Amino acid sequence: MRIVNPTFGLAAAAGETVTLKPVNWKTDAIALFSNSKPNARELLDGIRAKLGAFRPVDNIDFVAKNSASQGAPKELIEKVAANYRGALLAIAD
Amino acid sequence: MKDTADQEVIDIGDLDVEAFNEFAAEQGWSDGMPLYVPTEAKVAAFVERVRGDNRPFPPVPPRQVVPTLQSLAANAVMAGCKPEYFPAVTAALRGVLDPAYNLHGTLATTHSCAPMVMVSGPARHELGINCGSNCFGQGWRANATIGRALGLMLLNIAGAKPGEMDRSTQGNPAKFTFCFGENEEENPWTPYHVQRGFAAGDSVVTVMSGEGPHNLNDHGSTSGIGLLTTFAGGMATPGANTIYGKGPMFVIIGPEHAATLKRDGFTIESIRQELFARSRVHASRISAENQETYISTGHKPDGDWFAIARSPEDIHITVAGGPGKHSAFIPSFGGTTVACVRIAP
Numbered sequence: 001m002r003i004v005n006p007t008f009g010l011a012a013a014a015g016e017t018v019t020l021k022p023v024n025w026k027t028d029a030i031a032l033f034s035n036s037k038p039n040a041r042e043l044l045d046g047i048r049a050k051l052g053a054f055r056p057v058d059n060i061d062f063v064a065k066n067s068a069s070q071g072a073p074k075e076l077i078e079k080v081a082a083n084y085r086g087a088l089l090a091i092a093d
Numbered sequence: 094m095k096d097t098a099d100q101e102v103i104d105i106g107d108l109d110v111e112a113f114n115e116f117a118a119e120q121g122w123s124d125g126m127p128l129y130v131p132t133e134a135k136v137a138a139f140v141e142r143v144r145g146d147n148r149p150f151p152p153v154p155p156r157q158v159v160p161t162l163q164s165l166a167a168n169a170v171m172a173g174c175k176p177e178y179f180p181a182v183t184a185a186l187r188g189v190l191d192p193a194y195n196l197h198g199t200l201a202t203t204h205s206c207a208p209m210v211m212v213s214g215p216a217r218h219e220l221g222i223n224c225g226s227n228c229f230g231q232g233w234r235a236n237a238t239i240g241r242a243l244g245l246m247l248l249n250i251a252g253a254k255p256g257e258m259d260r261s262t263q264g265n266p267a268k269f270t271f272c273f274g275e276n277e278e279e280n281p282w283t284p285y286h287v288q289r290g291f292a293a294g295d296s297v298v299t300v301m302s303g304e305g306p307h308n309l310n311d312h313g314s315t316s317g318i319g320l321l322t323t324f325a326g327g328m329a330t331p332g333a334n335t336i337y338g339k340g341p342m343f344v345i346i347g348p349e350h351a352a353t354l355k356r357d358g359f360t361i362e363s364i365r366q367e368l369f370a371r372s373r374v375h376a377s378r379i380s381a382e383n384q385e386t387y388i389s390t391g392h393k394p395d396g397d398w399f400a401i402a403r404s405p406e407d408i409h410i411t412v413a414g415g416p417g418k419h420s421a422f423i424p425s426f427g428g429t430t431v432a433c434v435r436i437a438p
Binding site for chain 1: 099100101102104105106108130132152153158160161163164170195197203250334337340382386426429
């Protein structure tokens with residue numbers, strides 16, 4: 001018996017591939033990116049404290065989406081990409 | 094779950110219906126209830142029904158594949174739809190693909206939201222969609238299978254597999270199906286699709302990512318203002334996403350309640366205003382931790398009261414159901430919209 005595959009779909013055009021640059025976690029500017037859930041901030045606070053123990057410069061910033069239920073706007077992602085060498089994303093609930 | 098490299102048509106050998114259902118369950122295609130077999134012939138009959146709507150579908154998030162009419166129809170067949178339901182199902186899919194609906198967020202969230210599907214206009218009667226007694230419940234093939242078909246598409250095309258991409262903490266029975274018709278005949282105001290700018294003769298599907306209906310029981314109030322006191326009290330809940338998500342919501346008024354409100358001079362606009370003003374949650378009902386979070390994310394109280402909506406326009410109102418003193422409140426996921434799509438003739 002021949003059936004139609006209910007999961008069939010054509011692959012969408014692939015996104016642009018970017019080359020990752022190495023991050024110096026001791027000195028580079030880092031964004032701690034929250035999904036805007038309360039517990040994400042808790043996790044990021046802990047990471048900031050750990051990083052602060054061995055980093056000589058204070059160039060770590062918290063960044064958050066406008067809404068916990070919606071994706072980060074493109075402008076925010078571009079801003080993080082432009083201003084930080086590394087980003088840590090917390091998706092805690 | 095099969096990936097995009099799969100064939101559109103699969104030869105599954107000589108399986109009977111029971112064996113097909115075992116096979117489909119193994120593939121992850123099932124919502125847990127029995128499925129019809131999506132044979133090529135059945136699928137072709139469904140596809141024939143949407144020849145008048147040849148707009149391409151965009152990639153469906155989160156899986157980001159572009160479905161074919163055949164693969165969409167396979168889900169509608171499996172759900173138990175009749176071929177004539179298929180244009181309503183594809184309209185519902187187009188609705189949830191509105192970027193403002195936030196399909197990825199609504200499918201991946203831990204919230205219990207499910208796609209509410211409301212049908213307006215002549216298609217309600219042409220397809221046999223229940224708009225009256227028990228309209229949110231069982232017993233009507235069109236209601237049961239149109240909503241189910243959309244759910245199967247979100248599982249099989251969008252990839253919202255429970256426990257994997259669909260991360261809902263507890264889920265919701267409405268995820269099996271949540272489809273009903275407006276009771277336009279007993280709506281003393283304007284049908285919802287006309288409120289949204291469509292012609293009364295258009296058939297329109299409206300979708301919102303919502304919780305199941307919360308009952309608003311009021312047998313005692315004999316005045317419109319009395320009913321709105323009950324409605325506002327039922328809507329003022331600190332446990333719904335709308336307390337901080339600040340998105341849309343529906344109030345589906347039962348015909349008897351609607352008649353009382355109309356008699357007392359209320360319009361849809363004045364009902365919205367009244368409910369927006371009164372369906373607020375007092376700070377004493379919200380924990381200190383949550384208040385801190387809400388305020389820090391821009392949801393500041395008005396004095397000691399937290400609003401459940403951004404404006405009266407977030408409160409969408411229509412009439413459905415049959416005899417009895419009940420209405421319903423359907424809060425949304427929050428970060429979503431109410432999308433309307435005309436069913437292609």
